[in-house]
Amino acid sequence: MAKVAVIMTDLFEDSEFTSPKQAIVDAGHELDVIGPEKGAIAVGKQGEAEVEIDYSIDEVKAEDYDALLIPGGYSPDKLRGDERFLDFIRHFSKERKPLFSICHAPQLLASADVLRGVDATSVPRISVDVTNAGGNFINEAVVFDKSGLISSRTPDDLPQFNEAIVSALGQV
Amino acid sequence: MAKVAVIMTDLFEDSEFTSPKQAIVDAGHELDVIGPEKGAIAVGKQGEAEVEIDYSIDEVKAEDYDALLIPGGYSPDKLRGDERFLDFIRHFSKERKPLFSICHAPQLLASADVLRGVDATSVPRISVDVTNAGGNFINEAVVFDKSGLISSRTPDDLPQFNEAIVSALGQV
Numbered sequence: 001m002a003k004v005a006v007i008m009t010d011l012f013e014d015s016e017f018t019s020p021k022q023a024i025v026d027a028g029h030e031l032d033v034i035g036p037e038k039g040a041i042a043v044g045k046q047g048e049a050e051v052e053i054d055y056s057i058d059e060v061k062a063e064d065y066d067a068l069l070i071p072g073g074y075s076p077d078k079l080r081g082d083e084r085f086l087d088f089i090r091h092f093s094k095e096r097k098p099l100f101s102i103c104h105a106p107q108l109l110a111s112a113d114v115l116r117g118v119d120a121t122s123v124p125r126i127s128v129d130v131t132n133a134g135g136n137f138i139n140e141a142v143v144f145d146k147s148g149l150i151s152s153r154t155p156d157d158l159p160q161f162n163e164a165i166v167s168a169l170g171q172v
Numbered sequence: 173m174a175k176v177a178v179i180m181t182d183l184f185e186d187s188e189f190t191s192p193k194q195a196i197v198d199a200g201h202e203l204d205v206i207g208p209e210k211g212a213i214a215v216g217k218q219g220e221a222e223v224e225i226d227y228s229i230d231e232v233k234a235e236d237y238d239a240l241l242i243p244g245g246y247s248p249d250k251l252r253g254d255e256r257f258l259d260f261i262r263h264f265s266k267e268r269k270p271l272f273s274i275c276h277a278p279q280l281l282a283s284a285d286v287l288r289g290v291d292a293t294s295v296p297r298i299s300v301d302v303t304n305a306g307g308n309f310i311n312e313a314v315v316f317d318k319s320g321l322i323s324s325r326t327p328d329d330l331p332q333f334n335e336a337i338v339s340a341l342g343q344v
Contacts, residue, residue, distance in 0.1 A: 074246055077276075081297030104249075111300050125253030128283050132304035 002029045002169040005065040007085055007108075008051070009035045013073030014044030015155045016102050017051060020069055023162035029169050031069075034060055036082070045073040057084045062091030066172045069165070072103025072123065072154075080111040090114060093147055098168040101151040102161055106130050109149075119145040121153050174201045174341040177237040179257055179280075180223070181207045185245030186216030187327045188274050189223060192241055195334035201341050203241075206232055208254070217245040229256045234263030238344045241337070244275020244295065244326075252283040262286060265319055270340040273323040274333055278302050281321075291317040293325050 004024055008017060024031050035042060035053035042051045062068075068089065070076060079085045085108065092099045093114035101109060106122040107129065109115050116134035121127075121143040130137045141157040142164045144150055150168060152161035176196055180189060196203050207214060207225035214223045234240075240261065242248060251257045257280065264271045265286035273281060278294040279301065281287050288306035293315040302309045313329040314336045316322055322340060324333035 074249075077246075077249075077297070080300075107301075110304065111297070113300075125249070125283070128252075128285075129279075129301050129304065132282065132301065132306075134304075 002066040002172045003064065004029055004031045004067045004069055004169070005060070005062070005088075006031060006033045006069045006071070007035070007057070007079065007088065008033065008042055008071050008075045009078050010042050011045045011074035011078065012042060012071045013103055013155065014046045014049040015158060016071035016073065017044070018049050019158045020071070020100065020162055020165055023166055024069075024169065027166045027169060032060070032065070036079075042075070057082075057088060062088045067098040067100065067169060068092045069100040070102070070105035070108055072105050074104065076104045076107040080108050086112040093149070096148045098172065099149045100161070100165050101149060102157070103152075103154055106135070106151065109133070118147055118149055119143050120149060120151045122151065123154055174238040174344045175236065176201055176203045176239045176241055176341070177232070177234070177260075178203060178205045178241045178243070179207065179229070179251065179260065180205065180214055180243050180247045181250050182214050183217045183246035183250065184214060184243045185275055185327065186218045186221040187330060188243035188245065189216070190221050191330045192243070192272065192334055192337055195338055196241070196341065199338045199341060204232070204237070206260075208251075214247070229254075229260060234260045239270035239272065239341060240264045241272040242274070242277035242280055244277050246276065248276045248279040252280050258284040265321070268320045270344065271321045272333070272337050273321060274329070275324075275326055278307070278323065281305070286319075290319055290321055291315050292321060292323045294323065295326055
């Protein structure tokens with residue numbers, strides 16, 4: 001069983017949390033939602049999902065997790081100015097642990113400066129930020145990088161994204 | 173009298189449109205709101221401002237305007253994948269006409285690739301995107317570049333931003 005961290009806050013893209021969460025839990029893994037404030041309710045951009053934050057970023061250690069999931073929407077933009085989240089992300093990149101990124105999540109990866117030389121995808125309209133951050137933008141449903149980064153573009157890619165997540169977690 | 177184009181859509185940062193608009197109109201200039209669809213109502217991120225789109229991007233020519241204002245919020249993210257808006261922006265940069273950018277507006281400037289070698293500011297959390305796009309990020313209330321770009325960071329900078337806008341429009 002793997003232990004997966006999710007970092008998110010308000011305006012996350014609803015299905016980019018709820019769908020991978022279901023796949024991760026169904027596969028028998030554990031998942032903690034980490035945000036700026038423990039107990040706060042993060043409301044999705046579509047107003048469909050409300051998620052309680054399990055732990056504040058100050059309460060957790062990246063070392064305690066096997067993998068990281070970052071949903072998209074405007075949540076990554078809201079978190080990217082906070083060095084605590086960037087340090088958390090850098091651990092997974094440095095240790096080559098699985099890091100699951102979808103849609104706008106690479107905004108956080110660009111701020112953490114973990115995209116240099118890395119194959120990645122994102123919602124196409126931020127591809128310029130991925131490229132400018134040194135990443136190799138690839139316009140495919142799921143992109144695998146040797147660093148452990150597994151990335152997808154939009155909610156339409158969720159079936160393939162979830163399959164890749166479950167497969168990667170089966171190997172940790 | 174100058175003719176100012178504004179490009180925006182839903183989730184613009186309310187005061188980053190309403191406040192400069194007031195300053196521009198009070199100074200005797202004309203202002204057209206341009207978006208994806210004529211007649212649509214763009215609703216601000218704070219839910220305070222509702223703005224009717226005067227013209228669709230397909231109906232206007234950048235050549236007909238003396239200056240361009242891009243409010244922030246999530247509107248720039250929503251427009252940056254649309255080449256019509258990027259071409260519109262490039263005209264002002266190429267012709268060195270005044271281009272007023274605040275908060276998240278540099279996301280559009282990065283997509284239009286008009287930041288190389290340019291002094292600019294933005295909301296601090298996207299400074300990495302400005303730098304990666306070749307811009308010189310400067311953390312000041314108003315930053316002037318020789319290309320005509322005048323940029324500010326957040327709604328807190330609006331008094332200085334508006335003053336700079338009115339001053340620039342007085343010279344066109």
